[in-house]
Structure formats: C-alpha cells, structure tokens
Amino acid sequence: AQRVTQPEKLLSVFKGAPVELKCNYSYSGSPELFWYVQYSRQRLQLLLRHISRESIKGFTADLNKGETSFHLKKPFAQEEDSAMYYCALRAAGNKLTFGGGTRVLVKP
Amino acid sequence: DAGITQSPRHKVTETGTPVTLRCHQTENHRYMYWYRQDPGHGLRLIHYSYGVKDTDKGEVSDGYSVSRSKTEDFLLTLESATSSQTSVYFCAITMEAAYGYTFGSGTRLTVV
Numbered sequence: 001a002q003r004v005t006q007p008e009k010l011l012s013v014f015k016g017a018p019v020e021l022k023c024n025y026s027y028s029g030s031p032e033l034f035w036y037v038q039y040s041r042q043r044l045q046l047l048l049r050h051i052s053r054e055s056i057k058g059f060t061a062d063l064n065k066g067e068t069s070f071h072l073k074k075p076f077a078q079e080e081d082s083a084m085y086y087c088a089l090r091a092a093g094n095k096l097t098f099g100g101g102t103r104v105l106v107k108p
Numbered sequence: 109d110a111g112i113t114q115s116p117r118h119k120v121t122e123t124g125t126p127v128t129l130r131c132h133q134t135e136n137h138r139y140m141y142w143y144r145q146d147p148g149h150g151l152r153l154i155h156y157s158y159g160v161k162d163t164d165k166g167e168v169s170d171g172y173s174v175s176r177s178k179t180e181d182f183l184l185t186l187e188s189a190t191s192s193q194t195s196v197y198f199c200a201i202t203m204e205a206a207y208g209y210t211f212g213s214g215t216r217l218t219v220v
Contacts, residue, residue, distance in 0.1 A: 009148070034208050044151075044198065046208040086150055094139050094158065094205035095166070098151040 002027040002091040004099035012105045013077050021072040021102045023061075023087030032090040033063055033070040036098075039083045047072075047085070057081070077106045111135040114199050114212035121219055127186040129215050131199030133179075139202045140182040141209065142166075142174065144195040151198065157182055189219045 003026045013019045025031060035047040048056045050063040050070060061072045070087060087099040112133045121127050131140060139158055143151040143166075153166030155174040163174050171193060173185045186193055196216050200209035 004150075006150075032206060036208075036211075043213045044209075044211040046210075049206075049208060051206070090205050094202065095141070095153060095156060096205060096209060097153075098143075100148055100150040 002031075002089050002097050004087050004089050004097050006085075006087055006099035006102045008102045009100070010103045010105065012107060014107050015079055016076050018073070018075050019077040019081070019104060019106075020074075021085050021087075021104065023070045023072065023099060025068050025070065025087075025089045027068075027089060027091050029091065031063075033061070034088040034090070034096065035059070035061055035070075035072050036086040036088060037083050038086070044086065077104075079106045079108060082106045112199060112201050112210055112212045114197075114215050116215060117213065118216045119218070121189050121217070123190060123219055124188050127189050127217065129184045129186075129197055129199075129217070131182045131184070131201075131212055133182075133201045135201060135203075135210070136179060137201040137203045137210075138179075139205065140176065141200040141202075142172075142182070142184045143198045143200065144168065144193075145198055145214070146195050154184065154197075186217075189217075191219050193217065194219045 005024045033050040036044045037047045038044045088096040115130045141156040142154040152168045157163045157176040199212040
C-alpha cells in the first residue's frame with residue numbers, strides 16, 4: 001500500500017531564510033507527487049505537481065525516485081508562506097494519499 | 109469561485125444523531141471525494157465516487173456512508189455520530205487525478 005510521510009510537523013524559519021519541507025513516499029510503481037498548501041482559514045490549493053516541473057510562488061520540488069522523496073524548497077521564505085503544507089501521492093486510479101502535513105511559520 | 113461548495117460550514121451535533129454533509133459542484137467533474145482532516149493525520153480518504161451511483165470506500169469509511177444520485181452532488185452521512193468523528197471534512201473533485209484535486213472550503217463538525 002502507498003504511504004506518504006512528512007517527518008516535520010512544524011518548521012519555523014526567519015524571513016529570507018531558505019526553507020525545505022521533507023516528503024518521503026512508499027510505492028513500488030511510478031508515482032505522481034503533488035504539494036498542496038492551506039493558508040489560514042482557506043481551502044487547500046494545489047501548489048505544484050512533479051510532472052509539470054513548474055515553480056510556483058518561488059517553490060520547487062524534485063522527485064527523487066532513488067530516495068523516494070519529493071522535498072519542497074524555497075530559497076528565500078516570505079511571511080506570506082506561513083501555512084500548512086501537504087504532500088500527496090497518486091498511486092493507481094484516481095485517489096490521492098496525503099501525508100500528515102507540515103506547518104510552516106515564517107518569522108519577521 | 110472554485111466551482112465546489114460544501115454545506116453546512118459548521119455544525120454541532122449530539123452523539124448518536126445522524127448527520128449529512130453536502131458537497132455540490134458546478135464543474136461536471138466525474139470524481140468526487142470526502143476526506144477528513146485531523147491534526148497529525150493529515151487528510152484521510154473516507155469515501156469517493158467515480159460516477160453517478162458509483163462509490164467506493166476509502167481508508168476510514170467505518171461509520172460513514174455516501175450517496176451520489178446526480179453528478180453535481182455527493183452526500184456524506186454519519187449514521188450515528190460519535191465524538192471520534194469530530195473533525196473537519198473536505199470534499200474534493202477532479203476530472204482526472206493527474207491534474208490534482210479542487211477542494212471545497214470544508215465543514216467543521218463537532219460531536220458533543
């Protein structure tokens with residue numbers, strides 16, 4: 001069965017510092033990975049997908065199949081990046097499996 | 109407007125009572141999902157639907173049932189609410205999961 005692990009429940013960084021959110025997955029096939037973000041009192045929004053290799057709001061994520069990871073990175077964190085972030089995996093079919101989430105707090 | 113709405117937004121109910129949450133979409137998407145969000149657990153799939161009258165269980169389906177009688181509506185029913193079902197419930201839709209989901213705003217349910 002597929003599983004997504006986000007080992008950090010909370011990341012606290014200062015504005016302008018780099019931030020990296022870890023995501024590890026277990027799945028024997030070819031996965032599709034996503035990052036979702038949830039700002040305070042808002043709905044979850046798709047941040048990026050690994051298959052599109054895009055950079056959204058300065059965030060990037062690279063799929064590393066050897067390490068089964070899809071870490072999210074941003075070189076210079078901003079206060080508006082404070083939010084809850086979820087990593088998600090699409091294994092087979094049309095269902096996503098989510099990790100436990102990482103709360104990011106960017107301090108001024 | 110994201111094309112998906114959930115109702116009610118908040119509800120407080122008593123243990124043992126039935127509760128129905130509604131998800132309504134205007135996107136004509138085939139797939140609809142119900143997740144619950146709990147601290148430390150992230151989002152866990154309760155039930156999902158891949159078409160009218162076509163539904164299947166997720167990983168935490170015990171105590172929940174669903175119905176989808178038309179494309180736009182997906183109902184989640186707690187047959188007899190328990191305190192362990194206090195949570196935030198999110199509905200999501202997609203035409204194809206490779207593009208990701210669109211989420212509703214959530215329903216905060218408290219069972220007392």
